[in-house]
Amino acid sequence: MSEQPGVTEAPFRYTPARAAEIETKWQERWRKERVYEAPNPAGSLAEPEAIRGRPKFFVQDMFPYPSGDGMHVGHPLGYVGTDVLARYMRMRGYNVLHTMGFDAFGLPAEQYAVQTGQHPRITTERNIAAIRRQLAMLGMGHDTRRSVETTDPKYYKWTQWIFLRLFHSFYDAEQDRARPVTDLVAEYESGVRATPDGRPWAELTEPERRAVVDGQRLAYVSDVPVNWCPGLGTVLSNEEVTSEGRSERGNFPVFRRSLGQWMLRITAYADRLTDDLDLIDWPEPIRVMQRNWIGRSHGANVTFPVDTADGERRGIEVFTTRPDTLFGATFMVLAPEHPLVDEITPAAWPEDELPGQWTNGAATPAEAVRGYRASIGGKSDIERQVESREKTGVFTGAYAVNPVNGARIPVFVADYVLLGYGTGAIMAVPGQDERDWAFAEQYRLPIVRTVQPPAGFDGKAYVGEGPAVNSTNPETGLSLDGLGIEDAKERIIAWLEEQGHGSGTVTYKLRDWLFSRQRYWGEPFPIVFDEHGPIAVPGDQLPVELPDVPEYAPKTYDPDDADSEPVAPLSRATDWVNVTLDLGDGPKQYRRETNTMPNWAGSCWYELRYADPDNDEIFCDPANEAYWMGPQGDGDHAGGVDLYIGGVEHAVLHLLYARFWHKVLYDLGHVSSREPFHRLVNQGYIQAPAYTDARGVYVPAAEVEEVTRDGEPVFLYQGQPVNREFGKIGKSLKNVITPDDMCEQYGADTFRVYEMSMGPLVASKPWETRAVVGAQRLLQRVWRSVVDEQTGESRITDEPAGPELRNALHRAIAGVRTDYEGLRFNTAIAKVTELNNLLTQTPGDTPREVAEPLVLLLAPVAPHVAEELWERLGHDESLVHAPFPEADPRYLVAETVVYPVQVAKKVRGRIEVPADAAEDAVREAALADEGVRRALAGREPRKVIVVPGRMVSIVV
RNA sequence: GCCCCCGUAGCCCAACCGGCAGAGGCAGGGCCCUUAAAAGGCUCAGAGUGUGGGUUCGAGUCCCACCGGGGGUACCA
Structure with missing residues (x-):
């Protein structure tokens, strides 16, 4: 679109071709002069004298998965945003750490490898190189020495090392922190801590000891129900399963199966992960999502006595968040898989005349339960949830006793109660629970309100606040009547504890983290097995490198073959799997773990590696961690990266996992910060x-x-x-x-300015290619303010600027600074545009006192053209570390202020008064204004309101 | 169903602690430059803030209800 032959265009205009030339030139120079390298206090990047007396700023993007398609224009939105801020902070004198790594393990590369037979490392590296090129093309000021790739053995060595820290640790509930298992063993040995069965440690056999310890590790193997997808031959994470209960990829059926898998004990951190959300500066919606995900709820466990079929007295333990409603519990429900179901189911129905839907027409309770289980049996939890909300269930034939009033209440099984939450059993309180109400209606069960609904309430279950009713037992003297929910809870919990019927409890929705995948392209576990269980590979043998395999795909099956077994691709590398090691008692045969870690593993700690990218001794030198991430100030600052920008889609998983790992490292004394990311901002999406x-x-x-x-x-x-x-x-x-198209058509600076001017960083907004020209015009006009388009000569004069221009300059400086700091890049650009528009309208050459700050104000957003203009203004050095302009307060205060004067809501006059005029003087001037007097028409003002610096309002 | 976010000009967006609805851009009209067109320059116009109430001297901003759009979550006891 430019400089075609025969076209008469100004020869020195800022055209796309010129932009390309300038961009190449400065990218080359930045690289040569290493202007973006950030010094460390210690280690290989140490330059202690370079950090002395300078504040630091650590800003980070959520690093990308290097897809084969490269970046589209949506990806760089956040990256440009962090780059603008990083550049601004650098000019403010901060030592800025900003780089970009790659989260490069993952399924797409593996699938591509399966299709083509090419090793995933090859495609991964090619994709990374392509994105690196795009980032450089966009002028990113990254410290490229600090870039990491999670697939690099030098990186995943430390991912494995941190995994081993989890393996070697247990959670000490007393001290509320993780501690090494060696401490645990020492406490067992000395007798400070009792073994689970009370025998002295010395009497336990080696396998018994291992079992005791293995059961408490933060990384442990457990048989857990997982999402097994025979069609893909792998287990899937919950987020990889659609709401229809099929695999997102391939749309194959997914089955719940119990398989021996690695788990991470994130539940031990549930409280701290919830509580510490108050210490960090994150968007409230994200904190809410994390709190919901962890799902801490306070309530009580209550035991309801029940007799087994054999006449033995047992108890059904339920969890409830509403122990205050115990008097309204008119029946109980067990999850169909609950272990007590078979024990309590009697041989015959207790009564002859039971409603048909209670028995489902079965001759015996056992038959009814069996039939019910079969009817829901083939369904996964996911399928059960998809199906209608209609309540189904069946009577077990057993009755339990409500401990508060001795009432005999029937026990049902129903699939609306899940084995996996709470105790897998509930007391049903239809009066105060919608689900229980629905079940009670269907099965004609009694409903007792124990919270008085407000007058006029015509709903079914009432879940709101109100005084307790129908909650007195004259025999025991227990009464909750009249108490509000909170007070009633407190009293009933005290009573339950006193009587031994239950106790106050906290429950969480959060489950331990399933950490195994049957995939090739992931971090191998640094674990081998002997006949008793898992053993850590010694630290000096890390990394356990990913071996080559004949085939990258897991074994796949008929998609409907629920009983098939996963075969991990690594299990085919038999030479690798069967290994002889000397782990202290001579060379022995071991079998390696063949699962790999999920792709969240590498992103759990990468911010720490940015701070010390090539340390061979440790994942991150404590001095570097403390410098970049240590707690700031003296308040309750938890430390962490100063600013982390990324999409809201990682609200729960990545951000929760990374917080968890960080807290483990904190407990073990490896980091000084309690949180990895102090401030989090979610950028919006660009739609097209x-x-x-x-x-x-x-x-x-x-x-x-x-x-x-x-x-x-x-x-x-x-x-x-x-x-x-x-x-x-x-x-x-x-x-x-693609940004490539945009750079070609307009240049990187124009692209950056456009993306930043579209709106606030946090907002989602539609892409409009034809609007990009607005950003180009701005840069062309700024260019023209400095360079004569016809001659290429400087248009700069050393004459001082006139007062209007000078005031505008200082207002712009002050505004742009606060806008950059508040991540309001769109309004910062508007202020630069405004200043430049004024400059354009001012006849004559451009005063240097305006041109230089103007270029510096623009530099964070449009760094290449700013550098070029800076050079043309006579500077030899890059402006990357040039001081950001400061506003002179003298020019920020206007000498006079114009007040609009409202009479009865309408503006009737304007008065100009000295800026420092007292309120009385403003009032007098307002009342003296002719337009105001006309509007008043002799009426006496009832009230005159003077808003200093703003306006005058007269009420009549 | 429940929870959260957002509704300002044809479009993207500004508007500080409630104080004259407009900073900036796109598109549109007019003019200049040009043989012409493109590019460029100058300039003009254009909403009363999704709807209905309320609080206030004063509401885009605060409160309530509703409508529309987006996101999260979903038998979690």
């Missing part, structure tokens, strides 16, 4: 127009034309009208726009 034809099929967005018909825009593809919608950028919507 996508078009569907008459069949609803997406057509290539790049080939759609916009025409105007009858004043309405119409979109045409190959002459046919198509519908426009906005959606996520990607192949499926055929609306990919």
Whole structure:
């Protein structure tokens, strides 16, 4: 679009071609001069004298998975944002740590390898190189020495090392922190801590000792129900399973199966992960999502006596958050898989005349239960949830006793009670619980309200606040009547504890983290097995490198073959799997763990590696960690990266996992910060127009034309009208726009300015290619303020700026600074535009006192063109570390202020008074204004309100 | 169903602690430059803030209800 032959264009204009030239030149120079390298206090990047007396700033993006498609225009939004802030902070004199790594283990590379037979490392490295090139093209000021790849053995050596810290640790509930298992063993040996069965430690056999310890490790093997997908041959994480209970990839059925898997004991940290959310500066919605995910709820465990079929007295333990409603418990429900079900189910129905739906027509309770289990048996939890909310269940034939009033209440099994939550059994209180109400209605069970609903309440279950009713037992003297929910809870818990019927309890939704995957392209576990269980590979033998295998795919099966067994790809590397090691008692045969870690592992600690990227001795030198991430100030600062920017899609998983690992490292004394990320900001998404034809099929967005018909825009593809919608950028919507296209058409600086000017970083916004020209015009105009387009000569004068321009300059400086600090890049750019517009309108050459700060104000967003102009202004050194302009307060205060004067809500006059005029003087001037007097027409003002510096309002 | 976020000009967005609804950009109209067009320059117009109430001297901003859009979550006891 530029400089075609025969076109008369200003020869020294800032064109895309010139932008490209400038961008190459400065990227080269930045690289040579290593301007973005951040010094460390210790280790290989140490420059102690370079950090002395300087504040630090650690800013980080959520690092990308290097997909084969490279980046589209949506990806760099956050990256440009952090780069702008990093550049601004650098100019403010901070020692800024900003780099970019790659989260490179993962399924797409493996699938590609399965299809092509090419090793995933090759595609991964090629993709990383492509994205690195794109990042450099966009002018990112990253310290490239600190970039990490999670697939690099030098990196995953430490991922494995940290895993071993989890393996070698247990959670000491007394001290509320993780401690080494060697401490645990020492306490068992000395007798300070009793063994589970009370025998002295010395009397336990070696396998028994191992079992005791293994059962308490933060990383442990357990048989747990997992999402097994025979069609893919691997287990899947919950987030990889659709709401229809099928695999997101391939749409194969997913089954719940118990398999021996590695688990991480994140539940031990549930309280701290919840409580410490108050210490960090994160968006409230994210904190809410994490709190919900952890799902801490306070309540009570209550035991309801029940007799088994053999006449033995047992108890059904339930968890309830509403122990205050115990008097309203009119029946009980056990999860169908609950172990007590079979024990309590009697041989015959206790009564002859039971409602049909209680027995489901079965001759005996056992038959009814069996039939019910079969009816739901084949279904996974996921399927059960998908199906209608209609309550189903069956009577077990057993009755339990409500401990508060001795009432005999029937016990049901029903699948709306889940084995995995609480105790897998509930007391059903239909009066105060909607689910229980629905079940009670269907099974004609009694309903007792124990909280008085407000007058006029015509709903079913009442879950709101109100005084307790129907909650007195004259025989025991227990009464909750009249108490509010909280007081009633307190009293009943005290009573339950006193009587031995139960106790106050805390329950969590959070489950331990399933940490094994049957995949090739992931971190191998640094674990071998002998006949008794898992053993850690010694630290000096790390990393356990990923071996080559003949085939990268896991073994797949008939998609419906629920009973098939996963076969991890690594298990085919038999030479690797069977290994002879000397772990202290001579060379022995061991079998390696063949699962790999999930792709969240590498991202759990990468911020720490950025701080000390090539340390061979430790994952991060404590001095470097303390410098970059240590707690700041003296309050309750938990430490962590100063600013972390990324998408909201990682609200729970990555951010929760990373917090968990960080806390383990903190407990073990490896880091000084309690949290990895002090401040978190979620950038919005960029959406792009996508078009569907008459069949609803997406057509290539790049080939759609916009025409105007009858004043309405119409979109045409190959002459046919198509519908426009906005959606996520990607192949499926055929609306990919790449930063490469934009850099070619406009230049990187224009692209950066456009993305930053679209709106606040946190907002989602639609991409509009034709609007990019606005950003280009801004840069062209700034260029023109400094360079004569016709001659290429400088347009700078050393004459001082006039007062209007000078005041505008200082206002712009002050505004731009606060905008950058508040991540409001759009308004910062608007202020630069405004200043430059004023400059354009001012006749004559550009005063240096305006041009220089103007270029510096723009530098964080448009670094290349700013460098070029800075050089043309006569500076030899890069402006990357040039001081950011400071506003002179003298020019910020206006000498006079114009007040609008309102009479009865309408502006009737304007007065100009000295800026420091007293309120009385302003009032007098307002009342003296002619327009105001006319509006008042002799009426006496009831009230005159003077808002200092703003306006005057007269009430009549 | 429940929870959270967002609704300002044709479009993207500003508006500080409640104080004259407009900073900036796109698109649109007019003019200049040009043989012409593109690019460029100058300039103009354009909402009363999703709807309905309330608080206030004063509401885009605070409160309540509703409508529309987006996200999270879903038998969690």
